[in-house]
Amino acid sequence: MKFFRKVLKFANLKQNRYPILIWMLPVFTAFFLQMFSFGINRILFKNVLENSATAFVFVCFALIFKNKLSKIFQHILFYIFVFTNLFETIYLSIFKANISASSIFIILETNLAEATEFAEFYLNPTLIFTAFVFIIIAVFYAIRPGYFILKSVFNYEQLIFVSCVVLTIFLMKNRDYLQFNFIYLSYQSVTEYFEEQEKMKDLHIDQPLVEIEGFEQIRDIDEATFVLIIGESTTRNRMSLYGYQNKTTPYLDQILPEIDKYDDVVSSHAFTIGALKDALTLNGLKSSNDFSIIQLLNQAGFKTFWLSNQRPIGQYESLVTKLAMASDVYITKNTALDGSITPLDEVLIPEFEKAISDPAQKKFIILHPLGTHMKYSDRYPSGFEKFTDQSSSNFDHNLAHSRSNAYDNAILYHDFFIKNIHERLTKIEEASFMLFFSDHGEEVYDTIDFAGHIDERATPSMYEIPFFLWRNQTFQNEFSLKIDTKRPAFLKDFVHSLSDLIQVKFDGYDTTRSLFSDDFKIKDRIIGNDINYDKELKR
Template sequence: MRNFKNCILIITFLLIPIFAIGGVMYFNDFSLKLIAKELLFNSAILVFIILFTNLINQKILKNIVSLILLIPFYSILFIKIFTLLNFFNFIDNAVLYTVFETNYNEAKGFFNSYSKWYHVLIAVMYIFTLTILIFKVESGIKLKRTYYIEVIALICVAISYRFYERSLSLLVFNTYLEYKTFSAEISKDISKRTSKYFTNVTNNDEEALYVVIIGESTTRNNMGIYGYYRDTNPNLNKIKNELHLFKNVISPHIQTILSLDKILSMGDYQHPESNKLGTIIQLANQAGFETYWLSNQKPIGAYESLVSLYAKASKNRFYVSNIYEDTNKYDEILLPKLKETINKKASKKMIFLHLEGSHISYHKKYPENFNFFTDEPQTQFKTEEAHQIINEYDNSIRYNDFIVSQIIETVKNANKNSYVIYFSDHGEEVFKDYEYFGHHESIGSNAMFEIPFIIWTSDRYKEKSTINFSSQLERKYNLEDFIYSFSDLSRIKFDQFQPTKSIFNTNFQFKKRIVLKDVNYDERIKEK
């Protein structure tokens, strides 16, 4: 009887975090059905573990088996609680793809940004108390009773899997296999210099210097040049009359890899599998450009990131950072390399610059002399954390303004047939509409999609250009069709070009902008 009471005590104790999860889910508008699924699944697993270990008579072996089974379970449970507390949702395929793309420094920055001291304290206290209770349990319940209850527990597990669809452990395993298969398949096509899909590719420029700047986690909502109340763009504002600011461009996703997978390729919402057909880098290669990929982001996540697979198609690649470095390098480190690249002999250059931009751990993305905003920002969220994070993010935007303006200045001084285009892979929520900072599809705020899209062109480019930028600045556009705008801007012709999908084309046609799997972005804007 005493042993049975011990088991009941432990099971009751183990259910505490499950109810905590249920509480988090309930108070964030999760359905009771979802809570019930979570409670049933985790309770059944815990009952099974306790009953199974009570079948073992040898104490040391029993304790070892208990640890082997409980450590993975509580690791997964901790991840669930962490995800729910920070993002109010479960981990899904999109998040796992991002995890597989993440290197050590990014993971550390992510954890440091989102982890709260009380999360860690609760986990440590819980595991410590759990361990003491487990090791105090004496020999098991009577054998017949154990077998009987264990059969019930197994049935509960089976039912839970049916209701729950997939456990986190299975989701991780299956998604990882899917990710590796996808990487292997896509690398066969997009890493090559050319694409068989593109036919009759031409560009008649005798000389050209075209620069594509890919930013990171930058929402136009915090940019002074787009109307933000703070002067986060002092440098770009000085040359505003030379710039074309597109005001209604959004990113297709709010995670880097999913977003760039469409921006850089032929893939879109309706045909994501078309990403294997060809990329803007391959298109530039086939048009006779010498292509360069200059990056301040690490080339390797879990083995090799998908973005680096796209970059492999470039004839020249340069990475400032590598996976083994634990030091932070500011984006200005790319500026000397840009000048060096511009001075190379090739007559037609296409340069891609991949910035760190305003990636998470905002305070690490700018040097101390750019710690400009320290006062209380305008926000509906009156917490010290919100004020600090907003200031750090705005400082990173101001530093990014310096970087982009320096790139434009460098290209301008080259006095060639040139353009510079700047956009971000996705935006960021920074205490604008939600008491939250970062980007996650479970929240999916407008700020996470609303990105800058800025064009600068040289006088020599304008001499041959037929694009009327001023009439296009209000066009609503999803950057998933960027390959067509890129080819228009770069004067690249090819058989597969669709003028209706180029924001710069007179034949442009608005198409429904779908985000978050099935949300009509423009309808949602109207509702707000």
């Protein structure tokens, strides 16, 4: 009993009542706001426990220090605590899923233009109200701060606080609550981000040539122009080419007899970095002998071009930028010099014309347009605003209809962009092909009341991508491929399919993973956060 009396005296509950209330205010504010947007479920209660434990860790850490320094730490940590609760609440409100390390990793790779579009796309009265409430809490604390003051009744009090911090974090990790903690996830993702940066340096992924073990050209190609178009956020389920009710791809529909349209291709991730890291490198940068498709084509003697309308974060920061820099010619039309203006994808057409006119005998040209990336209404000019009435959305409200129509219009313009590339390519006499796929798909009010893409809330449309190949007559006469458009394929295996197209092989080349090989074998397609697409998501 004497010990408990000491504990109560030490806690000084009467004097610390206000600090307890003010620190718990963000916790319960987050809970009620999340409940309003997300509904009541077990995740919300876990968040309350995790946030309460985080508050306890912050306070104990601040109390390790004495007097004025302790108050300074309490003050700083309280504002950090308010921000983390605000961020988690906004994330839950938008995505109806808990934040993850991969989400924060994506933020680190996001440029200002994308961040601005994201904010414009998802901004709504609920988010404004949420931000306003948390700002009020922060301002109130600034006006009337509450500092914990404990009475000294134990020896080695600093050791007690250190023990409380360590024990609480251990219990949170042991009980799997750290998976919901913004600060822990931030640390984890930042660490992973810089590890990836170092890995890319070690692999020299931005260098034109690296040692590709066992590289061999199966046959010599004297003259060729090969084109790869990497779409952005385009699901095949919104293309009339794949049976969609709105005529969103009139040109592709027209040339359908000339193309090989693959009906069952999925991406490995619902975000660009993860998807393209898997698709454009041999092993997703997971092994010391890894290389990119650009380096493979350079090794095969092609002059490589990367023409992009994607804005890089910085010259040496983005994974995709680094991959692109291995090209002989790297041009991006969407730069910081453009300010907040995002150019339409047609700005790439003059650059493409220059590339196909280049005197090099063998050319490989990658086009990386913005495609149907959010904000959808910014992806096309007014002349392509064809779909304006009741949309095909499965959710009947104004926002769903307006976004669905904008997305369909964006695909219509993307079809026009592809038309311009294809028509210029048809004039070339040497062997040529045009291969198109999207990095990932997009959910646009199809199976859930949401527009966007996120691994943490996987839907079929986020992974089901268009994949088609056009080959001119010269290519068809000179190259033999196995064409079976019903094969269930995985974008993660793209390097192996490309190797068959350009007639090369190397150590690690696997014919069972190539769409164009007789040896192709069907395998489980593990997507996103370890989801077996064929068993858990495929419709």
